[in-house]
Amino acid sequence: MSYFALSDWARRGSSSLATVGHYLPIPPSPFSSESSASRPSQDDDDDDDDHLDDHHLTKVEAKLHSGYLAPSSPRGQYLAIDGDRPPRLHSRSPSSSSAGSSSAGSTRPRSWLARRDPVLIFVVLLSIATFVALLVAFPFPTTVHAFAAIFVGVTAWTQISCLRIVFALALVAWRGNPKALAKGLPRWSTAQYSFLLVLSTFVLYCLSLGLVPPLNELPPLDRDLAGAPPGKYFIAANLYNNEDLVPHWSDQVVKLAEHLGPSNTFVSIYESNSKDKTPELLADLATRLTHLGVPNRVISEKTARWWAYGTSPERIGFLSAARNKAIEPLQSPDVELRLPDYHEFTKIVFLNDIFFSWQSAVRLLTTSLDGKPGEDGYDLACGMDFNGAGLYDTWVARDICGTPMRTFWPYVKDPVSVARLRQNVPMEVSACWNGMVAFPAAPYLFTPTSAAQSTADERNAAASPGLAKRGWKMVDNATYVGGRMSPPLPSPIQFRISGVDACDHSECFLFSLDLHRLYSSTDRRPRILMNPDVRTGYSVKWWKWNDVVLRIPVLKFWNDHWSRGYPLNIVDFIFEKAGRKRDYCTWSALATHAPSRCPPLPGAIERPWNVAG
Structure with missing residues (x-):
């Protein structure tokens, strides 16, 4: 059997507003020790819920503020009243009750790390992976690796955060319920939203610079x-044990000769004593050049x-x-x-x-x-x-x-x-x-007239x-x-x-x-x-x-x-x-x-024969 008792008026700080609280004895939780001896069946629970008729609900809604959370009963149970939704029964374990009471006493928002934000964890791991990948690929002590890692992480975090905000706004527009906005938005302080705005501005500026290297300029001759x-252009080269290089090198030489003009270019390569496949690869290059009409001379010999x-x-x-x-x-x-x-x-x-x-x-x-x-x-x-x-x-x-x-x-x-x-x-x-x-x-x-x-x-x-x-x-x-x-x-x-x-x-x-x-x-x-x-x-x-x-x-x-x-x-x-x-x-x-701005060379210094230095 259920009943309502009207509580005393309670003041909140210096505010003159008062709130009426109603204690609602709720059937004990099926997990509590008090109900272990005479626990009602599931059917009995359903019957008790049905006894909360519309008349009682109307009186509760009239006396209680919408969304007011009734104080905990001696059994550690409470009833949440929401003006837009029918009341629901909630039960809390002792551990969750103590955690809730401790958090209720403080209005300070928890830090990002305390909430274990999965987005933040993902961004940190992505930044670390970017830094390690660049350091492995290009092992050189430079701040470029660190900047690239931070930029990737900041870009990912700002984009995901902005998408969450856009999704919340879209949800409001779709449902037509402003309360959906509070549920979809990240629970941040004003300072955190300001920080997001600053980082977003920085990311947009960097993205405006570009993420792709510009095309190689090709100035006219x-x-x-x-x-x-x-x-007419004479391309000369010496190669030795370069089988890993020659395929790329040959492609660039061929393209250069095509740009300068096959009839205006001569390619001369001298290779000696290579112990790998460099001579064979250079022979293939000579065949390609001849096929394109580029005069060439490729020599490979042992010396x-x-x-x-x-x-x-x-x-x-x-x-x-x-x-x-x-x-x-x-x-x-x-x-x-x-x-x-x-x-x-x-x-x-x-x-x-x-x-x-x-x-x-x-x-x-x-x-x-x-x-x-x-x-x-x-x-x-x-x-x-x-x-x-x-x-x-x-x-x-x-x-x-x-x-x-x-x-x-x-x-x-x-x-x-x-x-x-x-x-x-x-x-x-x-x-x-x-x-x-x-x-x-x-x-x-x-020069035919050269003396030597x-x-x-x-x-x-x-x-x-x-x-x-x-x-x-x-x-x-x-x-x-x-x-x-x-x-x-x-x-x-x-x-x-x-x-x-x-x-x-x-x-x-x-x-x-x-x-x-x-x-x-x-x-x-x-x-x-x-x-x-x-x-x-x-x-x-x-x-x-x-x-x-x-x-x-x-x-x-x-x-x-x-x-x-x-x-x-x-x-x-x-x-x-x-x-x-x-x-x-x-x-x-x-x-x-040397220009006049350069330091002069030291001249001869007069020293006695017995003075060193």
Whole structure:
């Protein structure tokens, strides 16, 4: 039997409003100990529920506020009254009752982690997975990985949260009941909704930048714009044990030749001593080129070679001979080896064993210091080669002041060059090679009237002092007592080695050094340009990192404004203190071409014979 008892008026704080409460003794829960002895059957429970007739319900609804929750009865049970729905019986276990009473005493919303929001858990796991995947794919200490992981997580969270809000609004519009909005919306505070608004604005801005790298630009060649006859291009390369590289490399060479014009292009490749399938793959490339109508010469042979270490004169001499072999069709005094139309070639493109795109080779050909397309704006143009996410060929590369370039950003010390790097435009350097170069063919073509037609080996022998002791002597500066002078410039210019008692240097560095000797006046210094928009790599992973991943606009935004800011400035400071030095050994020959902003080279110091240092 059920009955209602009217409770006393209870005040809430300082409010004058009062609420009438009714205690409703409810049949004990089937799980309570009090009902274990005489528990009614399910049918009896149904009968008792039926006794709550409409008359009693009307009186309850009139006296109680809509949605008022009656206080707990001594048995730990209550009846929820809702003005829009018929009353329902609820029972609570002791544990849930205590939890409910503790939470009812506090109006502070629980934290996201306390609620164990599945969306938040998913977002955190997604961010961690993104960071780990990038770190495994590109193991390099950079903040780009962390930013990409945070961006992915924030984007996922804001989109899911906004979809939940949109779904709640759609539910209201469909049902026509505003109370459905409260049930569908996340139970957040005003601060949390404001935080969502801020993050959504940030995500929309980043998405407006773009998530796809822009297409590779394909600037027109200057001769096409001027209406002059198209130039002829000589593509040269040396390869060794590159079976993993050759398929990609061959595809890009074929596409480059097709763009430049099959009849305007000659491909010359020299390979020796490979122990893998490189010779067979190059033979397939020669067949493809011939089928496309591209003249070519691909040589694979076995030669004897030996050197004690990687920078030894023996190795540099071998590499010099290999590079000269690749451009032999333009230089050989032998009519049978020299191309009949050798004098018509205007540009030489020399490729290392690199991953590259044919579009980057076209951009290299059109490099210009003022940003305007023009083939004749340089004596040597090079790209930037990367390995392990850093600049690779720092043994050759020198900035405009003669300082060796370093692996990490900003690569150079000269402030003017750093500013041009930030703008991604070509900058002047004193020496470079870096995987791929382009240069005018004229100084490297066979000259019938040349006084000396000696071979590269003969010139190298003349440059060597025979049994002289190895050392680190100044080069090409007569003011330094005991310095070494480079051999006379041959015609045509070829790759060579330095003297045994001079500094060890790559044949590619000496290639730039000879340009300084060719254009030795102060009025006409060599125009050697490095184009940061031409990116190559010695592994496909790091080539894609620099030429694809870092070109994604949203990642480029972070890389330009932060990742290449304070973190790498600290690294650069440490590197400077650790000992990035100018190359005093050979750079005395190039001091006349350095801008006035560059620090001067140290001159000779007068010391007594008995004073060390």
